[in-house]
Amino acid sequence: MKNNTISQLTNKESDIKAIMDGYMQAVDHPLYKAESLQKDAIQNSWDARSDKKNGENWKCVFDLKRMSGKDFLIITDEGTKGLIGTKFKDADEVRKILNEKKEGEDLANFCNSNWSVKSQGDAGNRGRGKTVLLDASGGKCIYFDSYRSSDDEYVLVKLFLDDKDKDIKYSLNWNDDAKVELKKISDNALFPLSKHGTRILIPDPEAKIREAINQGDFLSYINNTWWEIIKKYNAKIVVNSRDNEKIASMPIWYEKNKDDIKVDNIEESSYSSEFININDKANKIEKMVLRYSSEQDVPGKIKGIAIQRGGMTIERLKTDDMVREESIGNIYGWVEMNKELSKEMKDNCEGPEHFSYSWTKKPANHLKSCIKIKIREFAKELKLIETENAKKDRIQKQASDSAIKNLTPLFKKLNLSGSGSDTPKTRKGETRGSNEKLRLSVTNFELPNENSRVNYSQKIKGTYVVPINEYEEDFFVGIKVWVESDDGQEIIIEERELNLRAGQRDIMVGADFFEIDKKFNKGKYSFKAQMLSLEDTDKKIQVGKNEVSVEKGTILYDNISKKFYVEEDPPEKGPFDFQPYPSDDKRKLIWHDYNTIDHDLVFYYNSKHPKIIPIIEEIDSLTEYLIGQGTMLLYQIKIESLLELDSSTIDKFDPDLHGIIKSKNIDQIFPYLLEKYSEQMWDYLK
Numbered sequence: 001m002k003n004n005t006i007s008q009l010t011n012k013e014s015d016i017k018a019i020m021d022g023y024m025q026a027v028d029h030p031l032y033k034a035e036s037l038q039k040d041a042i043q044n045s046w047d048a049r050s051d052k053k054n055g056e057n058w059k060c061v062f063d064l065k066r067m068s069g070k071d072f073l074i075i076t077d078e079g080t081k082g083l084i085g086t087k088f089k090d091a092d093e094v095r096k097i098l099n100e101k102k103e104g105e106d107l108a109n110f111c112n113s114n115w116s117v118k119s120q121g122d123a124g125n126r127g128r129g130k131t132v133l134l135d136a137s138g139g140k141c142i143y144f145d146s147y148r149s150s151d152d153e154y155v156l157v158k159l160f161l162d163d164k165d166k167d168i169k170y171s172l173n174w175n176d177d178a179k180v181e182l183k184k185i186s187d188n189a190l191f192p193l194s195k196h197g198t199r200i201l202i203p204d205p206e207a208k209i210r211e212a213i214n215q216g217d218f219l220s221y222i223n224n225t226w227w228e229i230i231k232k233y234n235a236k237i238v239v240n241s242r243d244n245e246k247i248a249s250m251p252i253w254y255e256k257n258k259d260d261i262k263v264d265n266i267e268e269s270s271y272s273s274e275f276i277n278i279n280d281k282a283n284k285i286e287k288m289v290l291r292y293s294s295e296q297d298v299p300g301k302i303k304g305i306a307i308q309r310g311g312m313t314i315e316r317l318k319t320d321d322m323v324r325e326e327s328i329g330n331i332y333g334w335v336e337m338n339k340e341l342s343k344e345m346k347d348n349c350e351g352p353e354h355f356s357y358s359w360t361k362k363p364a365n366h367l368k369s370c371i372k373i374k375i376r377e378f379a380k381e382l383k384l385i386e387t388e389n390a391k392k393d394r395i396q397k398q399a400s401d402s403a404i405k406n407l408t409p410l411f412k413k414l415n416l417s418g419s420g421s422d423t424p425k426t427r428k429g430e431t432r433g434s435n436e437k438l439r440l441s442v443t444n445f446e447l448p449n450e451n452s453r454v455n456y457s458q459k460i461k462g463t464y465v466v467p468i469n470e471y472e473e474d475f476f477v478g479i480k481v482w483v484e485s486d487d488g489q490e491i492i493i494e495e496r497e498l499n500l501r502a503g504q505r506d507i508m509v510g511a512d513f514f515e516i517d518k519k520f521n522k523g524k525y526s527f528k529a530q531m532l533s534l535e536d537t538d539k540k541i542q543v544g545k546n547e548v549s550v551e552k553g554t555i556l557y558d559n560i561s562k563k564f565y566v567e568e569d570p571p572e573k574g575p576f577d578f579q580p581y582p583s584d585d586k587r588k589l590i591w592h593d594y595n596t597i598d599h600d601l602v603f604y605y606n607s608k609h610p611k612i613i614p615i616i617e618e619i620d621s622l623t624e625y626l627i628g629q630g631t632m633l634l635y636q637i638k639i640e641s642l643l644e645l646d647s648s649t650i651d652k653f654d655p656d657l658h659g660i661i662k663s664k665n666i667d668q669i670f671p672y673l674l675e676k677y678s679e680q681m682w683d684y685l686k
Contacts, residue, residue, distance in 0.1 A: 011166040012161060012166055012167050012168045013140075013161055013166045014166075015131075016131055016134065016135050016140070016161070019131045019132075019135075020033070020131070020132070020135050022351075022352065022353055023036045023132065023353050023355075026351055026353040026355040026356055027353075027355055030208065031208055031209075031211070031212045031217055033132070033135070033136060033206060033208055033209055034208060034209045034211075034212035034213070034217065034218050034221065035212075035221040035225075036132050036353065036355075037132050037133065037136050037209060038062070038218060038221050038222050038225070039221070039225055039312065039354065039355075040132045040133070040354075041060070041062075041075050041132075041133065041200070042060055042222070042225075042226055042237065042312075043310070043312065043354070044110075044198075045058075045060045045075075045077040045080060045198070046058070046060075046226075046229065046235070046310075046311060047310075048077070048080040048081050048082070048106065048198070049079055049080050049081075050079055050080060050081055050149065050196070051079065054233060055079070055229065055233040055235055056079065057078065057079035058077070058078065058079035058080065058233070058235060058236070059077065059078040059079055059236045059237075059238070060075070060076070060077045060078075060235075060236075060237050060238070061074075061075070061076045061077075061237075061238040061239075061240065062074075062075055062213065062218070062237075062238065062239045062240065063075075063076065063240040063241075064205070064210060064213050064214070064240065064241040064242075065189075065240075067186045067187055067189040067190070068185070068186065068187040068189075069187075070203055070204055071203075071204060071205060071210065072186075072201055072202060072203055072205070073136065073201075073202040073205040073209065073210075073213070074190075074199060074200070074201055074202075075199065075200040075202075076193075076197065076198075076199040076200075077197045077198055077199075078195050078196075078197045079196075079197070080149075080196065080197045080198060081106070081148070081149045081150070081196065082106075082146040082147050082148040082149050082150075082196045082197055082198055083106045083107040083110055083144070083146035083148060083155065083198055084104055084106050084107065084148050084149060084150035084151075085097070085104055085105035085106050085107040085108055085109075085150070086105060086107070086108065087107075087153075087174075088107075088108060094108050094111070094112065098112060104150075107146075107148075107155065110130060110144070110157075111157060111159065111170045111172075130159070133200060133202060134159060134160075134161065134168070136202050136205050136206055136209055137202045137203055137204055137205065137206075138203075138204035138205070138206060139160075139203060139204055140160060140161035141158070141159070141160035141161070141203060142158075142159050142160070142200060142201060142202050142203070143156060143157065143158050143159070143185055143200070143201040143203075144156070144157050144159070144198060144199060144200045144201065145157070145178060145182060145192065145193060145198070145199050145201075146193070146197070146198040146199070147192070147193040147194070147195065147196050147197060148196065149196040153174060153175060154174065154175050154178050154179065154192055154193070155172060155173070155174050155175075155178055156172070156173045156174075156178035156179075156181050156182055157170055157171070157172050157173075158170060158171045158181075178192070179192050185201065186201075213239060213241045214241050214242065214499070214501075215498045215499060215507060216246070216476055216477075216497060216498035216499030216500070217496070217497065217498060218239055219239045219246050219248060219476065219497070219499065220301070220496075220497030220498070220534075222237055222239070222248045223248050223249060223250065223251055223497075223534075224251060224301050224302065224313065225312050225313050226248065226311065226312055226313075227250045227251055227254050227313070228254075228308055228311050228312065228313070228334075228336075229311040229312075230248060230249065230250045231250050231254060231256065232311075233311075235248075236248075241499075242501075244474055244499070244501075246476060246499060246535075249534075249535060249536075249552070251299075251302055251534070252552050252553045253291070253293075253298065253299070253302045253332065254302075254334070258291060261553075262551065262552060262553030262554075263293055263295060263296045263553060264295040264296070264582075264608070265293070265294045265295045266291055266292070266293055267291065267292040267294070267382055268289065268290065268291045268292075269289075269290045269374075269377075269378050269381070270287070270288070270289050270290075271285065271287070271288045271289075271290075271374060272285075272286065272287050272288075273285070273286070274288065274370060274374075276341065276363060276366040276367045276369075276370040277363070277366040277369075277370075280363065280366065282340045282341075283337075283338070283340050283341035283344060283363050283366070283367075284337075284338050284340075284341060285335055285336070285337060285338070285341070285367070285370065286336045286337055286338045287335070287336040288305075288333065288334070288335045288336070288371070288374060289333045289334055290305075290331060290332075290333040290374060290375065290378045291331070291332055291333050292330055292331045292332075292378070292382055292384070293330050293332075294330070295582075297330060297480075297490065298329070298330050298332050299478060299480065299495055300480075300492055300495040301495060301497070302316075302332055303316065303318060303319070303329060303332055304316035304317050304318045304319055304332060305317045305319060305332065305333050305334060305335055305371055305375075306332075306333070306334040306335070307334075307335050307337075307345075307357065307367075308334055308335060308336050308337070309337060309342050309345065309346060309350075310342075312354075313334075314350065314354055314355065314356070314357065315355065315356050315357055317368065317371065319331045319332065319375055322368070322371065322372045322375060323372060323375050323376055323379065325379060325384060327384045328375070328379060328384065331375060331378060331379065331384075335367075335371065337367075341363060341367070344362075344363050345357060345363065345364060345367070348361055348362065348363070348364075349361045349362075349363070349364040391617065392607075392616055392617060393487070393488050394487075395616070395617055395618075395619050395622065396578075396580055396607075396616070396622065397486070398619050398623075399578075399619050399622035399623040399626060400577070400578035400579075400626065402619075402623045403578055403623050403626035403627045403630055404575075404576065404577065404578065406623075406627050406684060407576075407627060407630045407631065407634065408575060410631065410634055410680065411575045411576065411634060412575070414634055414635070414637075414638045416575070416601070416634065416637060416638065416641075436542055436543065436544070436557070437468075437469070437470035437471050437541070437542065438468070438469055438470070438471060438475065438500075438531070438541050438556050438557060439467075439468050439531075439557045439559075440465040440466070440467055440468070440479070440529050440530075440531055440557050440559075440560055441465060441466045441467075441468055441505070442462070442464075442465045442466075442527075442529065442560055442562070443462075443466075444461065444462030444464075445460070445461070445462040445463065445527060445562050446460070446461040446462050447460055447564055448460065448461075451569060451570060452563060452564050452565055452570045453564070453565050453566075453567075453568065453569050453570065454516050454564050454565065454566055454567075455516070455566075455567055456516055456517060456518055456520075456566075456567060457515070457516070457517070458515070458516055459513045459514065459515045459516070460513060460514045460515075460516070460527070460564065461512070461513045462512070462513070463481070463483075463493055463510050463511050463512075463513060463514040463527060464481065464493075464494075464508045464509060464510025464511055464512070465479065465481055465508075465509055465510055465529045465560065466505055466506075466507065466508060466509075467479055467498075467500050467504070467505075467507055467509065467531060468504070468505045469500045469501065469502060469503065469504050469505070470503070471502060471539075471541065472502050472503075473502055473539065474499055474500060474501050474502055475499075475500045475533065475535075475537075475539075475550070475556070476497070476498075476499050476500070476533070476534045476535045477497070477498060477500050477531050477532065477533060477534060477556060478495070478496070478497045478531070478532050478533075478534050479494075479495070479496050479497075479498070479509045479529065479530070479531050480492070480494075480495045480529065480530050481493040481494050481495075481509055481510040481511075481527075481528070481529045482527075482528055482529075483514065483525055483526070483527055483528070484525065484526050484528055485520075485521070485523065485524070485525050486523055486524040486525070493510050493511050493514060494509055494510050494511065496509050497534055509529075510529070514527075516566055520566045520567075521566070522566055522567040522568050523565065523566060523568065524563060524564075524565055524570075525563070525564055525565070525566060526561050526562060526563050526564075527560070527561070527562040527563075527564070528560055528561050528562075529560040530555065530557065530558045530560070531555075531556045531557040531558075532553060532554060532555050532556055533550050533551060533552055533553065533554040533556055534552060535550075535552055536551050536552045537550045537551070541556065543555075543556065543557070544559075544593070545591075546585055546587065546588070548585070558581075575601065576601035576602065576603065577601070577602050577603070578602075578603045578604075578605065578626055578630070579602055579603070579604055579605075580604075580605060580606075580607040581604040581605065581606060581607065582606065582607045582608045583606050583608060583609075584608065585606075588604075588606045588609070589605070589606055589609050589611060589612075590603060590604065590605045590606070590629045590633070591603075591604055591633075592604070592633050592636075592637065601637070603626070603629070603630055603633060605626065605629070612625075624681075624684070624685070627680065627681070627684055628677060628680070628681055631676060631677050631680040631681070632673055632676075632677055635672075635673050635676050635677075636673070639669065660672060
């Protein structure tokens with residue numbers, strides 16, 4: 001009987017969609033294609049580096065540019081072998097090469113998406129990366145050219161999805177023919193590679209990928225994925241868009257030494273050569289570092305324990321999911337595995353997209369148990385049951401309330417509140433310093449009720465900020481938008497890292513609305529936002545009244561705080577407030593300004609100043625200090641206001657002060673202030 005065996009028909013377009021659906025679920029955010037693309041592209045490039053030990057002279061560049069009337073994403077590497085391997089002419093030769101499964105056949109493997117013979121130590125060896133690159137093109141067509149170190153030959157490949165038979169096809173051109181083809185594709189804008197390496201041309205990259213590159217999300221994904229090779233090998237990864245070059249850098253939280261992190265009070269424990277199971281003497285943790293930040297919240301993209309393999313972060317295990325104790329979420333760190341554990345984790349537990357592990361399988365379950373034990377030990381050493389931060393917040397709140405209560409009669413006596421207030425109108429209601437060109441705008445925040453009360457199931461509208469850059473240069477920044485309870489618990493609305501371009505004011509960070517549900521306890525909350533620098537620069541900007549240098553970790557704007565009350569009416573509003581404001585500026589001790597949200601008078605005190613630090617946990621001492629300094633500031637504000645009023649009104653307040661102002665005798669102002677300070681403190685301390 002005749003054999004009528006027929007090969008099954010396939011629809012590679014459906015295969016592409018199925019693979020990308022896997023990435024969408026693994027990455028789980030709207031820019032998942034951009035994050036997947038950078039990870040797979042750098043995997044391919046890093047694995048092909050010529051210097052396997054040190055990565056010397058390795059470089060990978062992402063360049064978004066326009067050629068031949070269309071946008072291209074161009075990915076170019078240097079310090080790599082190029083697409084080495086056997087030259088082939090037809091499908092039979094390719095099939096033979098692939099079935100032999102020899103290493104070093106990069107060209108054949110790169111042309112065939114579902115094949116890979118990377119060594120087990122390489123970052124990615126599932127062969128899906130080429131599908132991500134192909135899917136990134138709107139026309140499902142990409143090109144790649146390569147100058148091969150094995151034979152110094154030059155090849156250009158076109159890889160595309162055929163619309164008619166739904167199959168993925170490719171064509172190759174070599175040497176002179178390849179150079180002619182490159183000229184056609186780029187309209188003479190590109191030249192053949194002069195160094196060994198590979199270049200990928202993606203015509204019409206999808207809009208979300210262009211958005212991620214232009215706004216800085218793409219660079220953020222690189223920083224948070226490839227920080228290990230940047231840290232250990234000084235790997236150079238560059239992102240260019242609109243003639244703007246950004247070089248990937250290691251997030252400050254992963255500095256080699258905790259003392260180099262530009263965040264105060266970082267604790268650390270380090271472990272090495274830890275077997276993950278007493279019955280398994282092969283698989284072990286090469287290195288595990290745990291760190292804890294008590295002064296500043298760890299960004300969401302850094303939170304957790306980064307599981308490292310092949311120089312990249314595969315997944316971050318959330319510490320507060322593994323150990324459910326207060327403040328455990330600010331423990332973070334990373335795990336580097338030995339070769340044996342790395343191989344078993346990849347072969348048995350790692351998802352095909354390289355974004356997750358199956359933690360119920362061996363040896364992943366043993367690794368996770370080991371990490372949990374170390375986190376608990378670390379937390380016990382630091383006594384994190386009640387954090388220092390929570391204690392400080394409570395003390396500062398009590399001291400602030402006491403000082404406000406004591407100073408309110410003086411505030412009213414000076415006529416600085418109510419309908420008769422003579423507080424300078426040009427300052428009251430001011431939303432920002434006139435010279436703060438880098439800031440966050442929150443103009444559409446809207447509570448459902450007039451009295452700041454929000455009940456369950458109600459929505460707060462406009463819970464987002466718009467970052468504004470009025471400088472003539474770009475800033476790579478991190479923006480955090482969150483809701484914070486009165487005891488310091490946080491709910492993140494959005495954290496985003498972006499390249500804030502000169503003149504930009506069209507990006508929204510946060511959400512259109514935020515719904516209050518029953519996971520919120522009754523009480524006071526604040527909607528907050530912060531912007532900080534993610535790069536070291538030689539730039540200086542104005543922050544409030546001071547000029548500051550922009551370094552990695554510098555807080556660029558931190559003046560957003562909208563209060564609301566869940567399931568209760570707000571207390572009677574005080575006329576002013578005290579707020580801690582940590583700063584390294586030696587000139588800042590205590591100063592006043594107007595809250596950008598409620599237009600209330602706010603006294604800020606520098607919680608990092610050597611004068612404040614010794615009393616920050618002493619309620620009585622801090623209260624006394626705030627009362628004394630608040631007295632001086634209230635009189636200063638009164639003097640400022642009187643200088644703007646008609647002289648006939650001054651006698652009604654204080655003839656002595658009227659005489660000082662009228663005579664313009666500045667020498668008398670400080671003694672006057674000291675007298676008033678003495679009177680206030682006499683009454684308080686007696």
